Amino acid sequence: MEIPYTVTARKDTGLFNAKVGIWLFLASEVMLFGGLFSGYVFLRIYADYPWPERALPVLPGLINTFVLIGSSVTVVFAWAALKMRQWRRFQFFMAITIACAGIFMVLKGLEYNAKWNHQAVRMDDFTIVEGHTHKAVIDEDGHFHEVHEGDDPHGTPFKANAVIFKAERVSFSLVRAHESWIDSMLSQAEERHSKLVAQKQKGTTGIFLYGALVDFEADADKRKAAEEDIVKEYQTAEKIARKIGEKSLYIPDGTPLSYALLKKAREIFIAGRAHNAEIRTGILRTKWKDAHANHPDKGNWEIADEAKITPEDTAGQIVKVLSTLAFEMDPPVPLVLNRSWIKRPIPAKAEQAELRDDTTLAGALQDSPLALAVDAVDFRWMAQKAVEADKDPMKVIESSWIFSDKNEHAAEYKKLWKMHKKRIEKLEEHLVEKYKRDKLGNPKRVSTETERYRMGWKDLLQYAKAEEEGVFPGEEKFDDLRPSMTDGFTGPDHKNADVKRLHAFPELKVPHEKVAMASAFTPKWNTYYAIYFTLTGLHGLHVIGGALVLGYYLLFSKGLYRQNPEWLANRVEVGGLFWHFVDLVWIFLFPILYLM
Amino acid sequence: MADTPEEIKKAQKKYLLIGLILFAFTIVTVAVATVPALDFGKHGFDTWDAIIGLCIASVKATLVALIFMHLNHEKKSIYLFIVLGVLGGLSLIGLTGWAFIDPIEYGTATEGNGFFNPEMVIEEE
Known part of the structure; x- marks a missing residue:
């Protein structure tokens, strides 16, 4: 069947069909991105924290803008080549367009990667520090030791953003226990020559789990006695299992923990619950039937009491189900728990920790600092809070934990802050000199909050270099020491030779109870990164989709070109329209996300 | 929209020129945001920077739509x-x-943060 209006225009619209289709689609795309830009505006206006303006490194975004504009030119050249029936030329320009899409996505990938591997920490006093988390190991007593380059660590290093908990007993929720977390705990226990074994209860012989009623457990006391008899009589776990049947489970004392065991126990738990529900439903059905027969004129609400189920009704028919199983750590050893597993804050010296899969650990919290090389210290939020509380932001900042004696690295931060304050003082002087004062005597221009309250990585490196060379803010050479736009392509450059030589990024150990929030620069860190990833992610998907369509034209359209070149030209025009739209969205995304 | 090979050949120069203008506008956008001497409004980012940035972006977007997407002749x-x-x-x-x-509209209650607190003890009479 021949498809109509692929080349010639329809009389009513004056257009070939695909063109109408792509423009309708683009109109819907305008609304999709319009909605997301609306979301951005809303989040920015109503942000209750200092919005990270001009926070992204400009260079990758700038290059990507050039790349997309360039590809817009080449895709229109590819279409023009087809119109002029120049196949080779079409191939050339289309290949460049697709290569541009590739470059764009690679740069985007580098940018994303830098965000995902960059740590941010908000302390309980609203100081924010950013940096690269160190690796650490723990010794047998659970003491924390940082691992640095070239060290030969004893034990498996972990990211120093964890909670270290010396576990004596761990109880798992059968329904929610998370397999990979259990595997991690088991391998850690093994590494530290310990194991998790079924709880050794005094005076019992193990744990029986029932998925259905078995003949000997009509009543709790009798059941216990029967269980003891069974263990005495059958002795081995296999024989006992055979006796109690497939719907039940016997876990002898000292059984090692495994996820398979918990899975089996979960099946038993679910079967037991189903068994109980079936019994209860049956009893209720009979009771309601009887109640209706006894009081044919009464409504449900009047006979509800009579139809109520009581413990006596179910006596001897219901099995006791266990939804959690406890295991002992034999002997107790420290476990490294990923911060993201933790369900709720654990206070200092806590004896219990709860994980998000409802696992509960009993034991003792160990010293669990978050150790990092800091590439930015940001007091903007703290200053905002101080102003809200009608306090002097500078005083609040200078009495914060990071400058206190409790911070073992406080001296370094004090030194940097002193240099920073001096720099801002000189900046303010310069602004007054250049832009003068208004009639009231106030400076026409003042430093921004970001300049005042944030020491970014370029500041830290500049201060370190200035100290080395004995240069001070205000001196001409001081400004020359600042890293340029091309330094640190996607963000703070921890491998920079000057950074390493001068130890420009100071160390910090944030005590576990000071960490109010720790995150990489991912959507969870704040709404800015949430909308950044949503907008750029959706745009990136458009780039990939567009490149696939254009790639199809490049690689699989020679036949169509020979047969009906105008049809192919129309297809490329439609694909090109989509590509220009992708460029058009980026034209707005770049200034909004990178420059504002 | 250019349709004959001759017209298209001519139009290519225009496409190239528009591409170059877009490059130039991009550089202007970045310069306005990063070069202190070109900082409009207050020191650092403020409403004027947003207006200028978005105006330049709108001009660029219009050029793409009119010329590359042929909306000038549609x-x-x-x-x-x-x-x-x-x-x-x-x-x-x-x-x-x-x-x-x-x-x-925030409530006027002086205690509590508006969330149910399960640990709150309800005293029974």
């Missing part, structure tokens, strides 16, 4: 789609205004 029905699409998009941005005409 059928009326396409303009209708665009106008409706843009109006739809703008009205979605306009929805943020709802937050001004119907702002969140």
Whole structure:
């Protein structure tokens, strides 16, 4: 069947069909991105924290803008080549367009990667520090030791953003226990020559789990006695299992923990619950039937009491189900728990920790600092809070934990802050000199909050270099020491030779109870990164989709070109329209996300 | 829209020129945001920087739409789609205004943060 209006225009619209289709689609795309830009505006206006303006490194975004504009030119050249029936030329320009899409996505990938591997920490006093988390190991007593380059660590290093908990007993929720977390705990226990074994209860012989009623457990006391008899009589776990049947489970004392065991126990738990529900439903059905027969004129609400189920009704028919199983750590050893597993804050010296899969650990919290090389210290939020509380932001900042004696690295931060304050003082002087004062005597221009309250990585490196060379803010050479736009392509450059030589990024150990929030620069860190990833992610998907369509034209359209070149030209025009739209969205995304 | 090979050949120069203008505008956008001497309004980012940045972006977007997407020479029905699409998009941005005409009203309770606290003890009579 021949498809109509692929080349010639329809009389009513004056257009070939695909063109109408792509423009309708683009109109819907305008609304999709319009909605997301609306979301951005809303989040920015109503942000209750200092919005990270001009926070992204400009260079990758700038290059990507050039790349997309360039590809817009080449895709229109590819279409023009087809119109002029120049196949080779079409191939050339289309290949460049697709290569541009590739470059764009690679740069985007580098940018994303830098965000995902960059740590941010908000302390309980609203100081924010950013940096690269160190690796650490723990010794047998659970003491924390940082691992640095070239060290030969004893034990498996972990990211120093964890909670270290010396576990004596761990109880798992059968329904929610998370397999990979259990595997991690088991391998850690093994590494530290310990194991998790079924709880050794005094005076019992193990744990029986029932998925259905078995003949000997009509009543709790009798059941216990029967269980003891069974263990005495059958002795081995296999024989006992055979006796109690497939719907039940016997876990002898000292059984090692495994996820398979918990899975089996979960099946038993679910079967037991189903068994109980079936019994209860049956009893209720009979009771309601009887109640209706006894009081044919009464409504449900009047006979509800009579139809109520009581413990006596179910006596001897219901099995006791266990939804959690406890295991002992034999002997107790420290476990490294990923911060993201933790369900709720654990206070200092806590004896219990709860994980998000409802696992509960009993034991003792160990010293669990978050150790990092800091590439930015940001007091903007703290200053905002101080102003809200009608306090002097500078005083609040200078009495914060990071400058206190409790911070073992406080001296370094004090030194940097002193240099920073001096720099801002000189900046303010310069602004007054250049832009003068208004009639009231106030400076026409003042430093921004970001300049005042944030020491970014370029500041830290500049201060370190200035100290080395004995240069001070205000001196001409001081400004020359600042890293340029091309330094640190996607963000703070921890491998920079000057950074390493001068130890420009100071160390910090944030005590576990000071960490109010720790995150990489991912959507969870704040709404800015949430909308950044949503907008750029959706745009990136458009780039990939567009490149696939254009790639199809490049690689699989020679036949169509020979047969009906105008049809192919129309297809490329439609694909090109989509590509220009992708460029058009980026034209707005770049200034909004990178420059504002 | 150029349709004959001769016209298209001519139009290519225009496409290249527009590409170069877009490059130039991009550099201007970055310069306005990063070069202190070109800092409009207050020191650092402020409303003027946003207005200038968005104006330049709008000019760039218009050039892409008019020249590369051939909207300078298109059928009326396409303009209708665009106008409706843009109006739809703008009205979605306009929805943020709802937050001004119907702002969140905070309670006047002096205790509690508005969330149910399961640990709160309810004294029974």
